[in-house]
Amino acid sequence: MTVEQSKELEAPVQYLADDENLAVYIASVGGGEIRPHEGNYVQQMVAMEDGRKCGIEFGLDRQGFKLVRQTSRGLDFYDDAQVNGTYETETKRLVKEETDANEVIIFDHTRRAACEKTRKQRMVREQASTIHNDYTAWSGPNRLQEIYRDQQQRLAQILERRFAIVNVWRSMLGVVENSPLAMCDASTTSTKDLVPVKRLAKDRTGEIQLATYNPKHRWFYFPQMTADEALLFKTYDSAEDGRARYTLHTSFDDPSAPRNAPVRQSIETRCLVFY
Numbered sequence: 001m002t003v004e005q006s007k008e009l010e011a012p013v014q015y016l017a018d019d020e021n022l023a024v025y026i027a028s029v030g031g032g033e034i035r036p037h038e039g040n041y042v043q044q045m046v047a048m049e050d051g052r053k054c055g056i057e058f059g060l061d062r063q064g065f066k067l068v069r070q071t072s073r074g075l076d077f078y079d080d081a082q083v084n085g086t087y088e089t090e091t092k093r094l095v096k097e098e099t100d101a102n103e104v105i106i107f108d109h110t111r112r113a114a115c116e117k118t119r120k121q122r123m124v125r126e127q128a129s130t131i132h133n134d135y136t137a138w139s140g141p142n143r144l145q146e147i148y149r150d151q152q153q154r155l156a157q158i159l160e161r162r163f164a165i166v167n168v169w170r171s172m173l174g175v176v177e178n179s180p181l182a183m184c185d186a187s188t189t190s191t192k193d194l195v196p197v198k199r200l201a202k203d204r205t206g207e208i209q210l211a212t213y214n215p216k217h218r219w220f221y222f223p224q225m226t227a228d229e230a231l232l233f234k235t236y237d238s239a240e241d242g243r244a245r246y247t248l249h250t251s252f253d254d255p256s257a258p259r260n261a262p263v264r265q266s267i268e269t270r271c272l273v274f275y
Contacts, residue, residue, distance in 0.1 A: 008050050011252045013182065013219070014130045016210040017042040019195040025132065025208050027201035030111070030123040037130060039197070044213050048182060048252070051220040058220075060099065060166070064186030064247030065233035067222050070094050070170070077172035077267050078122060083109055091168050091230075091269050098232055099166065101273045107147055108270040111172065114179040114251070115263040127179050127251040127264065131211045133235055134270075135165055135246070136196045139207040140236030144272065146204070164273040165236040169266060176225040177261035179251045183233060184211075185218040186244035193217070194246065211248050223254075235270075 016023060016039060023039025051058065051067060058066040072090060075082050092104045111124040119126060135143065144163065148155040169181055193214045199206040222231065237245040251264075 008053075009048050009254070009256055010045050011048050011182075011255060012043045012045055013250055013252055014041050015044050015213045016040070016131075016195055016197075017212070019212060023195070023197045023210060025130070025197050025199045025210070027199060028125050029202055030119070030125050039210070041130065042213070046217065046219050049218065049220045051183075051222045054220065060232060060234050061243040062187055063183070063220075064244035065183045065220075065231060065249075066098070067225075067229060067231050068094065068098060069228060070168075070230040071228045077111065077265075083267070088269075091271070094230065095166055095168065095232065095271050095273060099164070099273050099275075101275055103274040105147075105272040105274070106269055107143075107272060110268050110270075111266070112268070113263055113265045118263050118265065122265075124265075127266070128249075129251055131184070131248050131250045133194070133209040133211075133246040133248050134167070135236040136194075136207045136209050138196070139199075140165060140238070143206070147272070158274060162237070162239050162275040164234055164238065164275075166271045166273050167233050167235055168269040168271065169231045169233070170229065170268075171225055171227045172265045172267050174227065174262055176264050176266070178254050178257035179264040180221045180223065180225065180254060181231060181266075182219050182221045182250055182252050183231070184248035185220065186234075186247050188214075188216050188218045189246075189248060190214065190216075194248075209246060209248070217248075221252075221254075 088106050095104045113119050114127045193211050194209045197210050199208045233247045
């Protein structure tokens with residue numbers, strides 16, 4: 001199948017308009033009001049390629065993402081005990097297999113819903129609607145140091161080796177019909193497109209990457225994702241040997257989604273991956 005054949009729809013996504021003025025990414029709080037991010041942004045229409053039909057074998061080290069099968073039938077993803085127990089065990093196994101890592105440590109779960117009523121009832125966050133990547137060359141290692149602050153000997157050993165941060169994103173309930181997650185092929189991005197921006201959260205100050213528009217960017221999504229699928233994507237890699245280090249992503253409004261599409265409810269799990 002040709003590239004043109006796989007471009008089934010166009011949708012608006014939010015880029016940083018320029019990097020001349022300092023932008024600030026303000027993280028929301030579960031169930032709270034959504035505060036706009038500071039900075040100058042622009043809506044850009046882009047082609048969204050169907051990752052199921054494009055004929056590409058996606059990989060974490062090339063495009064920065066891949067879709068895999070992961071069945072977790074019967075789990076209640078709003079139950080912390082089940083997520084921190086059974087689901088973490090399953091996810092560690094999955095990420096270790098897909099990355100050939102020596103060790104996988106999970107340090108965060110974030111639940112999201114594309115409906116204000118659901119967010120307030122469940123005390124979860126909204127979908128991320130600005131193009132971004134979770135970590136930068138500074139904040140990736142800094143997050144690792146925060147996690148291992150009380151284990152300095154262990155931290156020193158880890159920093160001698162390659163490590164990465166991989167997210168695992170999935171539907172918590174049913175099929176994702178609207179507000180799917182779109183991924184930008186990391187091999188089509190340039191370091192000039194990536195803008196480090198301060199991230200302000202309730203419990204810490206960090207740094208993420210926003211992006212300025214580049215017509216070379218290729219965007220992919222996987223329509224109709226089910227609760228038995230997981231989207232893995234790399235948000236940081238300490239290796240500087242040409243492999244993907246960062247993966248831009250965002251949710252978007254699918255113009256082909258039915259008006260009565262169920263609310264997208266998702267969970268993303270952040271993993272430290274040690275090699």
